[in-house]
């Protein structure tokens with residue numbers, strides 16, 4: 221297996237997701253808004269028990285006008301009607317929609333009716349789902365058009381032949397059940413949120429269209445990229461690339477595989493993207509009548525010894541970890557642009573940050589675009605969290621697909637610097653093989669970014685160590701450390717701890733943190749846990765301890781904002797929330813916020 225995963229062929233095989241359209245396109249119909257829904261606790265709409273007549277009476281995806289059927293004479297009847305069902309705002313998790321659904325993790329059917337304008341000859345139509353948690357079964361006008369597994373990556377389904385001019389019936393069965401083979405598994409420390417949590421659009425494209433387009437700056441000062449066409453006429457087509465602000469125009473021709481490549485010197489006037497100056501350019505890729513417009517930044521990224529180099533200069537990452545959950549008392553994982561901006565501005569201006577760890581799964585595309593714009597370097601992770609079914613090849617393939625889907629989705633974001641292949645997975649041979657295969661996949665699909673993983677530390681007396689066999693596969697080491705919160709150390713003990721780490725790579729303290737309930741105070745010299753004062757003291761002592769590690773190049777403490785977690789049931793201090801936020805769930809800053817902001821000001 222090791223020999224197999226080391227081969228480049230394994231790493232890249234068949235992982236390009238079909239029809240993943242990138243960038244802003246001209247002909248896009250937003251299907252956000254009110255969708256109707258029908259709960260299906262026993263999954264009847266997906267199962268055909270004994271082939272009973274119950275199947276047709278209960279199959280929610282059927283294209284039937286039930287009110288009209290009921291008005292007819294006869295004995296037929298139905299036990300659902302999505303046309304007259306209650307409604308829910310999409311995108312958004314169902315958990316916030318009604319109290320009965322707060323902890324529901326089963327199957328719900330959603331329906332959206334829509335009209336389309338008549339297609340021009342040869343035009344093709346696609347549904348693009350940015351994220352459905354966790355499994356999606358998609359039907360258009362009664363016909364199944366596709367399925368997808370994985371809550372945090374997009375998928376695109378062709379529906380050209382399934383559409384009609386008016387009254388289209390899009391029905392999506394969403395199953396939020398996680399199990400031993402899902403990624404993540406059943407137990408996490410966050411709310412698994414079910415539903416159509418990210419936008420759904422209907423995209424119209426010409427018969428042969430731009431499926432994917434990318435461009436990046438290399439260390440040699442060249443702009444290198446490609447455009448992938450999809451369609452019967454994909455070979456031998458002229459493709460153009462234009463960056464008007466730089467006076468750059470280039471042409472290339474697609475090969476037999478429909479791909480055209482660009483490799484040209486970057487203009488001397490190109491201003492590089494950095495957190496201090498997040499320069500973005502309007503980039504236009506065009507082929508035939510199709511065009512994709514992107515806003516992109518250009519920068520280089522490397523590791524040299526223990527340094528992370530951005531545009532050739534060492535950088536220290538001043539950041540924080542963050543979940544995809546908006547501010548407010550009843551979040552629905554509805555990450556609108558203003559919700560993303562509210563959180564990321566707290567990192568950028570509130571904390572004096574230049575970095576954000578988007579944990580523990582690929583966040584909404586909007587988050588990455590806002591990070592690009594504000595100037596925040598991004599760590600993106602796939603949800604291989606705590607434990608998954610390491611020995612199961614189907615699970616590994618699932619993880620590699622998710623990794624590929626996020627790479628193809630995000631590789632045009634200059635902000636994105638680090639791919640994390642997992643979080644806190646206990647060391648064992650099968651687990652290491654699994655992560656190594658993922659790292660090989662990343663290396664093959666996106667050699668321009670750095671690979672990391674949030675690792676567990678070992679403790680021997682007062683010595684903290686990492687001796688993880690995954691290290692040789694990573695460019696950047698990262699550790700989660702909770703001494704002073706979990707375990708028996710007092711805050712006074714932290715100064716005694718010695719860190720014995722390999723020093724040949726940069727280290728990020730990917731997590732450290734302590735719970736505090738906003739507004740809960742303890743004015744004693746040795747404040748107790750759960751108070752804002754304890755959390756602030758924990759930050760002071762932990763930052764002091766970490767500052768002694770010679771190859772420390774980044775910090776992303778846990779976590780920007782209190783977030784919902786079903787594991788957290790202390791009746792006074794938690795009530796379903798993990799309280800390690802520097803902000804309360806509604807955005808109130810705790811004392812530790814200022815401790816970190818001040819530390820980052822001093823590092824700036």
Ligand code: GCB
Pocket residue numbers: 409580643644700731778798800
């Ligand atoms: C961790 C996990 C994170 C948890 C956090 C905690 O190490 O990576 O997902 O939420 O600890 O609060 O315990």
